[in-house]
Amino acid sequence: MRNEGGFIEEQRPGERGLTHLIEHLVFVSPTLNAPNDLHYLPKIGLPLTFPAPSAGTTSWRETNYFVSTKTTRTADLDTLLRLFREVATDLTFRSDAVDDQRADVMREMAGRKPGNVIYADYIADVAPGSPTDVIDGQNSDDVPTASVETIRALYRRLYRPENMMVVIVGNVDPTTAKALIAQRFGSWKSIGSPVVHVPVPRLRYDRIAPISFSALPQGRRTALITVAMPTLSSRGSKRSQMDAELMDRLAIRAVNNRLARAQPGSPSGKVGMFIENGEQGHRLIMLWDNFTGDAWQPALVDLKRTTCGLGTAGLSADEWDRARRDLIQELEQITGDMGHAKNVELAKDLSHAIAADRKLIAPSALLRRARIWLPTIDASTGNAWWRQQWQSGHEHVRVEAPELARVVDPRQAIRTALDAASSRASCH
Incomplete structure (x- = not known):
């Protein structure tokens, strides 16, 4: 309920x-x-x-x-x-x-x-x-x-x-x-005047800070590069909703593969990318590096080089091919495990979908669509999608590390690291 x-x-x-x-x-x-x-x-x-x-x-x-x-x-x-x-x-x-x-x-x-x-x-x-x-x-x-x-x-x-x-x-x-x-x-009737719900606040793109930091002693150690943009519309056909979800999943898989290859031997989850389609009217594409010690500068430099490379040269045909194979395999695994899904979780997912006026898509349906649609996404199409997504939003860079408390001007130090990375990667 x-x-x-x-x-x-x-x-x-x-x-x-x-x-x-x-x-x-x-x-x-x-x-x-x-x-x-x-x-x-x-x-x-x-x-x-x-x-x-x-x-x-x-x-x-x-x-x-x-x-x-x-x-x-x-x-x-x-x-x-x-x-x-x-x-x-x-x-x-x-x-x-x-x-x-x-x-x-x-x-x-x-x-x-x-x-x-x-x-x-x-x-x-x-x-x-x-x-x-x-x-x-x-x-x-x-x-x-x-x-x-x-x-x-x-x-x-x-x-x-x-x-x-x-x-x-x-x-x-x-x-x-x-x-x-x-x-x-059925017999439940409203009492009193109808409730006027409070309007949902909207993201203020003009107030997004290009750089932020946290130096809390109990804080985490992470570098993040995030792009915020309007949420993609949930309305439309079931097929268009599936295609949008598949493209997000494909991009996540492709970029995560590249990040993992750049840091072989790192523990799972140290680096990664995630796309969040918030109910608040905005969409976030986030890349992170959960570094250890005082290694925030190399972590940030690596992330910036990655985003620069994705925006210029993009991902190779082999990288997109591997991501497609990995995504199909992932969807096959999810579909095979559906018999063990908890009904209470499905009920929550269904209620959220109805409230957002979108379809709740079964993994089996998503898998069938993926087998038909993913082969049409070649490197050119995928890279054009990425550039359009990244350029349509506002970029925000954040570093969280207790060690920043010892830095005189953390924002300037972060900016200096970004400029050096951008220059070496020919990215502006």
């Missing part, structure tokens, strides 16, 4: 962190049906479900609740849907349950803070103005003091039928599943 309302909706005074708190309270708050039972939902639901590392998540835009059933019996599915309906409409937020979960949320946020600070610092430079920059999703300042009335008011504002999605994935009859959902949720 997906609720369209995350940190972005915490707009009123005293609401910071409360969407996350509500997610926690779902599992301990009594309901109207069981007003004296603090553990009503797990007591009824756990015997019917498999254990999971997490049964709820909250992001900047949504909260998800997910369970994986032990059976496909109609009665069991109906029981879980009844619990979902009570989660959506009948929580009482009894004060002792609220007080218990305040402390739990604050402990969780305190444990995540160091990593969140590092990530927020990076996003502020590479994706300024985006939701993950503008929305302080980890700010739980109001959790310790928010009144039950404030928490309940946010719950009533966000947990409404127009904000909810229920997804069932598994060996069930679709007609029966749809009837069960209608039976449990």
Whole structure:
């Protein structure tokens, strides 16, 4: 069950962190049906479900609740849907349950803070103005003091039928599943005025910093070259969506192969490239080198030479050929493993696809398309795609290393290393 309302909706005074708190309270708050039972939902639901590392998540835009059933019996599915309906409409937020979960949320946020600070610092430079920059999703300042009335008011504002999605994935009859959902949720009516959702912030390309750094003592050691650009449209035909995904995967495979060959013997994940199609309206192409010690300069130089070479000479025909073979093999492996995929993960993927107005493509369909379409992507086509992608965005260079604290002007030192690499690679 997906609720369209995350940190972005915490707009009123005293609401910071409360969407996350509500997610926690779902599992301990009594309901109207069981007003004296603090553990009503797990007591009824756990015997019917498999254990999971997490049964709820909250992001900047949504909260998800997910369970994986032990059976496909109609009665069991109906029981879980009844619990979902009570989660959506009948929580009482009894004060002792609220007080218990305040402390739990604050402990969780305190444990995540160091990593969140590092990530927020990076996003502020590479994706300024985006939701993950503008929305302080980890700010739980109001959790310790928010009144039950404030928490309940946010719950009533966000947990409404127009904000909810229920997804069932598994060996069930679709007609029966749809009837069960209608039976449990069909009578649910909106109360009060329609909710006007907060507009999603957009990336400010004019504010992307060309160079940034982090010298936090507890920080990681990494060099990154990133290009930010508008997100490719998710609308359109299933075939066009598949072709876009295949091209991304092919480029990732080709560039990762080149990076790995340049550093033979390096551990897996030390260097790499990744493409992130964010829900925030921007797309990132990232190359990184997780160096050791104080080796940020050679790491950065190698990355810059790589991006220069990709933009000028491009990848060879042999490199594209190998990437095609590797990608086909990867898709064959994924397709073969689909029988072991968890239905709860597929349900989450399906809900995200529906919310983004795009298709959820099965690996087998992607493999069939890859076998037909990938042979049409020769070196000329692939290199032209790469140049178009890289040139359509704004480049950002970042170095994170505690050792930069000893450098008088880290940005200038980074710029000097970049200029030397660009000059030797005839790249400007």
